Amino acid sequence: xxxxxxxxxxxxxxxxxxxxxxxxxxxxxxxxxxxxxxxxxxxxxxxxxxxxxxxxxxxxxxxxxxxxxxxxxxxxxxxxxxxxxxxxxxxxxxxxxxxxxxxxxxxxxxxxxxxxxxxxxxxxxxxxxxxxxxxxxxxxxxxxxxxxxxxxxxxxxxxxxxxxxxxxxxxxxxxxxxxxxxxxxxxxxxxxxxxxxxxxxxxxxxxxxxxxxxxxxxxxxxxxxxxxxxxxxxxxxxxxxxxxxxxxxxxxxxxxxxxxxxxxxxxxxxxxxxxxxxxxxxxxxxxxxxxxxxxxxxxxxxxxxxxxxxxxxxxxxxxxxxxxxxxxxxxxxxxxxxxxxx
Amino acid sequence: xxxxxxxxxxxxxxxxxxxxxxxxxxxxxxxxxxxxxxxxxxxxxxxxxxxxxxxxxxxxxxxxxxxxxxxxxxxxxxxxxxxxxxxxxxxxxxxxxxxxxxxxxxxxxxxxxxxxxxxxxxxxxxxxxxxxxxxxxxxxxxxxxxxxxxxxxxxxxxxxxxxxxxxxxxxxxxxxxxxxxxxxxxxxxxxxxxxxxxxxxxxxxxxxxxxxxxxxxxxxxxxxxxxxxxxxxxxxxxxxxxxxxxxxxxxxxxxxxxxxxxxxxxxxxxxxxxxxxxxxxxxxxxxxxxxxxxxxxxxxxxxxxxxxxxxxxxxxxxxxxxxxxxxxxxxxxxxxxxxxxxxxxxxxxxxxxxxxxxxxxxxxxxxxxxxxxxxxxxxxxxxxxxxxxxxxxxxxxxxxxxxxxxxxxxxxxxxxxxxxxxxxx
Numbered sequence: 058x059x060x061x062x063x064x065x066x067x068x069x070x071x072x073x074x075x076x077x078x079x080x081x082x083x084x085x086x087x088x089x090x091x092x093x094x095x096x097x098x099x100x101x102x103x104x105x106x107x108x109x110x111x112x113x114x115x116x117x118x119x120x121x122x123x124x125x126x127x128x129x130x131x132x133x134x135x136x137x138x139x140x141x142x143x144x145x146x147x148x149x150x151x152x153x154x155x156x157x158x159x160x161x162x163x164x165x166x167x168x169x170x171x172x173x174x175x176x177x178x179x180x181x182x183x184x185x186x187x188x189x190x191x192x193x194x195x196x197x198x199x200x201x202x203x204x205x206x207x208x209x210x211x212x213x214x215x216x217x218x219x220x221x222x223x224x225x226x227x228x229x230x231x232x233x234x235x236x237x238x239x240x241x242x243x244x245x246x247x248x249x250x251x252x253x254x255x256x257x258x259x260x261x262x263x264x265x266x267x268x269x270x271x272x273x274x275x276x277x278x279x280x281x282x283x284x285x286x287x288x289x290x291x292x293x294x295x296x297x298x299x300x301x302x303x304x305x306x307x308x309x310x311x312x313x314x315x316x317x318x319x320x321x322x323x324x325x326x327x328x329x330x331x332x333x334x335x336x337x338x339x340x341x342x343x344x345x346x347x348x349x350x351x352x353x354x355x356x357x358x359x360x361x362x363x364x365x366x367x368x369x370x371x372x373x374x375x376x377x378x379x380x381x382x383x384x385x386x387x388x389x390x391x392x393x394x395x396x397x398x399x
Numbered sequence: 400x401x402x403x404x405x406x407x408x409x410x411x412x413x414x415x416x417x418x419x420x421x422x423x424x425x426x427x428x429x430x431x432x433x434x435x436x437x438x439x440x441x442x443x444x445x446x447x448x449x450x451x452x453x454x455x456x457x458x459x460x461x462x463x464x465x466x467x468x469x470x471x472x473x474x475x476x477x478x479x480x481x482x483x484x485x486x487x488x489x490x491x492x493x494x495x496x497x498x499x500x501x502x503x504x505x506x507x508x509x510x511x512x513x514x515x516x517x518x519x520x521x522x523x524x525x526x527x528x529x530x531x532x533x534x535x536x537x538x539x540x541x542x543x544x545x546x547x548x549x550x551x552x553x554x555x556x557x558x559x560x561x562x563x564x565x566x567x568x569x570x571x572x573x574x575x576x577x578x579x580x581x582x583x584x585x586x587x588x589x590x591x592x593x594x595x596x597x598x599x600x601x602x603x604x605x606x607x608x609x610x611x612x613x614x615x616x617x618x619x620x621x622x623x624x625x626x627x628x629x630x631x632x633x634x635x636x637x638x639x640x641x642x643x644x645x646x647x648x649x650x651x652x653x654x655x656x657x658x659x660x661x662x663x664x665x666x667x668x669x670x671x672x673x674x675x676x677x678x679x680x681x682x683x684x685x686x687x688x689x690x691x692x693x694x695x696x697x698x699x700x701x702x703x704x705x706x707x708x709x710x711x712x713x714x715x716x717x718x719x720x721x722x723x724x725x726x727x728x729x730x731x732x733x734x735x736x737x738x739x740x741x742x743x744x745x746x747x748x749x750x751x752x753x754x755x756x757x758x759x760x761x762x763x764x765x766x767x768x769x770x771x772x773x774x775x776x777x778x779x780x781x782x783x784x785x786x787x788x789x790x791x792x793x794x795x796x797x798x799x800x801x802x803x804x805x806x807x808x809x810x811x812x813x814x815x816x817x818x819x820x821x822x823x824x
Contacts, residue, residue: 152687253740259820
């Protein structure tokens with residue numbers, strides 16, 4: 058950093074000389090940000106607690122919220138589903154091959170977790186958690202890492218008392234001190250080593266994408282050309298469909314529709330309206346959902362309305378961690394939107 | 400993708416392409432006696448007209464180039480909304496990366512934000528917190544600079560050994576574009592920095608408008624040095640996937656700091672230590688401690704051709720070896736190339752003198768004898784820093800670093816012209 062410092066000081070002196078102590082706006086562009094605008098965007102929280110709003114939340118409140126809003130990706134115990142991030146565990150693995158980096162094992166500051174949950178989560182429905190909900194979820198993540206007891210309540214009052222296990226696990230970049238002495242040098246040009254042997258081949262692992270066989274490629278091509286044109290649904294209301302597309306944003310983190318839609322956290326939803334429940338190939342349904350399908354139940358509009366209004370009422374042990382759409386107009390719209398995907 | 404023969408990326412495909420090319424040589428040889436029909440017979444394109452102007456108001460590459468595309472590695476991430484894909488560097492030449500195939504990295508998907516809906520707030524320790532519209536930004540004095548943007552995780556899958564077969568996958572999290580924009584310094588001074596007092600220990604926090612709220616802390620001296628608030632790349636508006644309408648350009652520093660859809664710059668007393676600068680983009684060493692604030696991208700180079708996705712199809716004889724080199728700490732001074740796995744080196748030709756924090760193109764023309772080669776390239780920057788071997792990096796950092804792997808890459812080129820990603824002693 059030293060290489061910039063002189064420049065900064067020089068520049069600061071220069072501006073001081075040119076502009077004088079008043080430092081008026083040079084171009085007069087932009088307008089003042091109002092206190093309300095700053096409050097709306099200035100949400101970041103620093104390690105010393107700067108920016109942390111007053112509030113509190115308990116581990117048990119956090120558990121309920123976590124199961125509802127976070128567990129679909131992070132697992133009910135914050136252990137992570139598939140390749141989604143693990144938030145708990147991994148203590149003592151940082152010096153091993155493939156360390157497990159979680160809030161408990163790796164993150165140096167609790168402020169980082171609170172801030173990230175508050176501003177960036179839940180994935181696909183960000184910035185919807187209240188301050189107290191954020192405290193509660195953060196408390197539950199601490200609990201799932203065995204860092205607090207089950208009766209713990211996290212608040213702005215005790216926030217800085219929580220000790221993060223890896224708080225001292227970081228050093229500031231020292232490449233210039235450690236590596237430059239080795240790497241800043243005149244390089245060898247001739248007879249730099251006695252022998253050269255290949256020690257590892259990428260082809261051993263063979264994880265390079267795009268190595269499908271030509272037959273597979275041809276098959277995919279054929280499948281694509283054989284797929285029928287999507288039939289136009291009976292006079293869809295374009296406004297309703299557009300509104301449904303908006304509503305569907307809440308679903309997109311887990312469900313895909315349209316060309317090339319694949320199963321993600323949730324099954325792909327092409328043709329879901331009128332489909333027998335629990336029958337998308339390759340998706341692992343809850344037992345409850347699969348059983349409804351075996352009974353021949355179908356996702357007709359009535360069933361979709363009931364499910365979307367309150368998923369856990371309709372299918373008590375569904376894996377879908379979504380609180381539902383309480384507004385019937387939203388449900389109408391999203392069903393109209395889904396109908397456009399055959 | 401109608402022309403399957405031209406778009407195969409499989410190794411078998413390469414082999415077939417090689418054989419086909421060999422066959423063409425033979426056929427052409429036989430045909431040459433009577434004359435190449437492509438020359439002796441009037442071809443359709445020489446008889447009939449082509450397409451008129453306006454057939455495509457904004458053009459895409461011709462269909463014969465439809466394999467020059469970004470590709471991702473599906474097993475890397477849980478899903479594409481928070482993922483990365485790779486620039487097809489094996490198929491490009493020169494230094495400027497076309498926006499349409501420049502790698503993408505999103506944390507919650509690429510959003511569509513209209514210029515009319517764009518706002519940039521400057522707040523914190525400033526004399527006057529300000530809000531700028533897009534139109535406001537266009538009224539400040541503008542600069543043009545070519546810079547590379549490299550993800551800190553570029554080559555990150557290669558720490559523990561050769562893993563992916565192709566320069567696109569091992570080194571494709573980089574692009575190099577000409578940016579037009581306003582120096583961040585100008586905007587900070589417009590808001591006034593007297594309130595911040597002594598600037599030397601101050602920081603800024605920059606944040607995007609997308610749902611990931613990606614934010615990074617940057618020391619004030621860098622912010623006032625060469626950081627750019629950019630709205631054009633390669634002469635045209637930024638693409639949606641690169642942060643339209645406005646992104647931050649942080650020359651020489653890791654791509655994650657180049658916040659897209661930039662909406663806020665806050666002047667602060669210290670770093671926020673956000674998720675992206677603590678739990679991610681920190682480099683874990685063998686003893687379990689981790690380096691933080693590893694911002695600069697060290698000198699690095701890669702031979703883009705020949706390479707696994709760009710095999711030699713013409714047999715022995717004149718061969719152009721080419722690649723890219725860059726350094727986040729200055730300009731590229733020199734690139735050396737070895738064809739024997741690092742025993743002996745020869746200095747390649749830079750297509751143009753190295754530019755500060757921008758990609759350089761290098762060429763080495765050889766008369767290939769058709770025997771196997773272990774191809775390597777080694778960059779040297781204006782600090783005199785020489786790109787290290789992967790072994791030298793691992794000796795210092797171990798294998799868990801994930802980020803900042805700038806080690807020398809080896810391609811094993813076989814006598815048939817195919818190439819494979821390998822490591823050598």
